[in-house]
Amino acid sequence: MSLAPPPSPRIEAFDGLRGIAAAIVVLYHYLCLLHPHLTPSMGKTLTGFADTPLHLLWNGRFAVAVFFVLSGFVMAAAAERRRSALLTNLVTRYLRLALPVTVSCLVAWGWLSLFPDAATRLQSTLVQPSRWLALTYQEPLKPLWFAVADGMAGNFIRGFSRFNNVLWTMKFELLGSAGIFVLYFLTEGRVRLLALGAASLAVLIWLPDPYLGFVLGAGLYEAHRRGHLRPLPGLALPATALVAAVLLGSPGEGAHDRLHLPDVPESWEVGEPRGLVPILAAALLLYAVLTLPALARIFATRLPLFLGRISFGLYLVHVPILYTVVCWAMLGGAPEALVASVFAALTLALAIAFTWLVDEPLLRRIAALRGRFAPDRPGTPRNA
Numbered sequence: 001m002s003l004a005p006p007p008s009p010r011i012e013a014f015d016g017l018r019g020i021a022a023a024i025v026v027l028y029h030y031l032c033l034l035h036p037h038l039t040p041s042m043g044k045t046l047t048g049f050a051d052t053p054l055h056l057l058w059n060g061r062f063a064v065a066v067f068f069v070l071s072g073f074v075m076a077a078a079a080e081r082r083r084s085a086l087l088t089n090l091v092t093r094y095l096r097l098a099l100p101v102t103v104s105c106l107v108a109w110g111w112l113s114l115f116p117d118a119a120t121r122l123q124s125t126l127v128q129p130s131r132w133l134a135l136t137y138q139e140p141l142k143p144l145w146f147a148v149a150d151g152m153a154g155n156f157i158r159g160f161s162r163f164n165n166v167l168w169t170m171k172f173e174l175l176g177s178a179g180i181f182v183l184y185f186l187t188e189g190r191v192r193l194l195a196l197g198a199a200s201l202a203v204l205i206w207l208p209d210p211y212l213g214f215v216l217g218a219g220l221y222e223a224h225r226r227g228h229l230r231p232l233p234g235l236a237l238p239a240t241a242l243v244a245a246v247l248l249g250s251p252g253e254g255a256h257d258r259l260h261l262p263d264v265p266e267s268w269e270v271g272e273p274r275g276l277v278p279i280l281a282a283a284l285l286l287y288a289v290l291t292l293p294a295l296a297r298i299f300a301t302r303l304p305l306f307l308g309r310i311s312f313g314l315y316l317v318h319v320p321i322l323y324t325v326v327c328w329a330m331l332g333g334a335p336e337a338l339v340a341s342v343f344a345a346l347t348l349a350l351a352i353a354f355t356w357l358v359d360e361p362l363l364r365r366i367a368a369l370r371g372r373f374a375p376d377r378p379g380t381p382r383n384a
Contacts, residue, residue: 015299016298017070024059026347032060033327039132040271042130050251051251061273062250065249065279072220073218079181084185088370093178096366103151111321115324116140118327119133119324133327135162155168158171212276220290238292253272317350318347318351321343
């Protein structure tokens with residue numbers, strides 16, 4: 001009797017890519033607050049850098065598109081490993097999202113209790129106020145139980161949280177993951193490929209564009225596990241995909257009009273933050289990472305991997321600090337260089353603590369729960 005192949009190793013480059021994307025989101029929101037002229041739609045004026053490839057370094061909207069495609073890939077791998085355990089997959093995915101999110105809402109409630117109106121006060125003093133400052137609770141603050149309810153259910157239902165505005169992505173994460181789990185439970189082989197094609201069409205016709213990220217991520221996973229995305233002898237196709245990802249993913253909101261590009265449906269406009277173009281660019285980026293070994297090695301170096309380990313913590317803890325501590329410090333006249341340094345250090349420290357105390361213990365418990373009710377099938381990437 002032949003032995004089953006061992007589980008495939010993690011795709012480390014994807015961990016690093018997730019970490020870099022999380023760091024970009026943190027930088028993006030800092031600029032939304034204090035330098036809205038660098039972030040399209042947040043201020044009254046806009047620098048020309050927003051429509052250049054340089055903008056990729058702080059384009060948080062594109063980084064979120066990368067998250068969605070990565071989630072599609074990783075959830076497809078998880079669904080393949082535990083194909084028959086639909087209920088376990090759905091419950092554990094909900095817990096994996098809802099429990100850390102709830103902790104982040106409680107942390108946000110604590111910060112907002114200490115600095116209940118700092119954002120509003122800062123807004124009134126800025127020469128160029130940021131629209132981003134209006135996306136949080138100020139006085140009066142909702143009671144503590146509301147933060148728990150918001151984390152466990154409210155943000156998934158509404159698609160938004162005023163405790164922590166990054167939580168708008170969680171509804172997409174939960175429903176997109178659930179869709180992948182159901183599709184993998186119902187299909188296999190060529191039928192699954194046809195189902196993914198049908199799902200793509202359904203998104204284009206009926207569903208919000210971010211869900212396409214999950215379908216494309218699953219499609220990349222299917223191509224990868226069939227051996228179609230191995231490094232190629234020539235660099236032309238992967239390099240072209242990387243260049244296209246940068247050119248399509250870097251422009252900011254409204255770039256289509258500013259660059260005088262041809263009229264197309266809104267979803268297809270370059271720079272449309274929740275449109276199709278950033279999702280397609282993110283899929284091209286993942287394809288390039290899978291087929292360009294040099295690019296994969298960059299994302300698999302120590303710093304990106306460290307950021308990848310704490311990426312969920314980074315994503316969940318940084319916004320409440322900006323609405324409170326940073327606003328309060330700027331109101332007090334502190335030099336921005338000092339404020340930026342304190343923000344970076346505090347965010348990093350809280351993200352590490354969040355990872356150690358919340359995220360990693362939860363992952364271990366979820367893994368034990370899965371092992372009890374839904375043992376993994378071997379041979380799939382283990383970034384899930």
